[in-house]
Amino acid sequence: MKNHKSLIKENLYKSFKFTFEQELLDEIIEIGTYKKIAKGQMFVDIGDEMTHIPLIVKGVIKVIREDNNNDEILLYFLESGGTCAISFANCINIKQSIFRGIAEIDTECILIPVNSIEGWLVKYRTWREFIIDSYHERLTEMVEAIETVAFLNLDDRLTKYLLNEVKILQKKELQITHQEIASDLNTSRVVISRILKKLERKGKIELGRNVITIINL
């Protein structure tokens, strides 16, 4: 157990040392649990009961919404130093997740049980600000997602998607299939392949099997 606690402490400090006051950091170390999520593994599914809130320490979680016809759409990414404030509301009231979260790359997080977090809202100013900030960020990202779908054509959406992917993963070589992109953008693989080919002919990207290299988008 001592190892577990020091593991939490070490990683908590890496991403949240300047976010929270010492007392709160201590409490998190006391009650948190550490979890690793391998790339591609599902972290929460729609309808899952939310019992914990994650503090992302390392990696990226892709957050997706799926409708009844299994059509899914990419909403936003959670990065290290972040959390999902939506899950916060889910925990207190609704108790069921309305989104699906999948590890985009190998990801590690600290889980905090729900019953602790409510009291922290009044007890700690930094926690309050953290939660509200997170809400604001999520809302902003979702508005942007709506704008993208509503106002951009697929070519531009794809370009934006690729650039965002580069930013999130810190890599110019994206290990991704056309089908995966198509699912994220809720379109068909053939269409994505065609647009990608077009971009390649313009010299903006390079295509390979399971890999897309961004040259100058």
Next chain:
DNA sequence: ACATTAAGTGATT
């Protein structure tokens, strides 16, 4: 060598 999966492309709606 064979099966499976990813990607490219013309034709049709």
Next chain:
DNA sequence: AATCACTTAATGT
């Protein structure tokens, strides 16, 4: 932009 139908290429067993 979506779907179908087919081909080609890469990878796994």
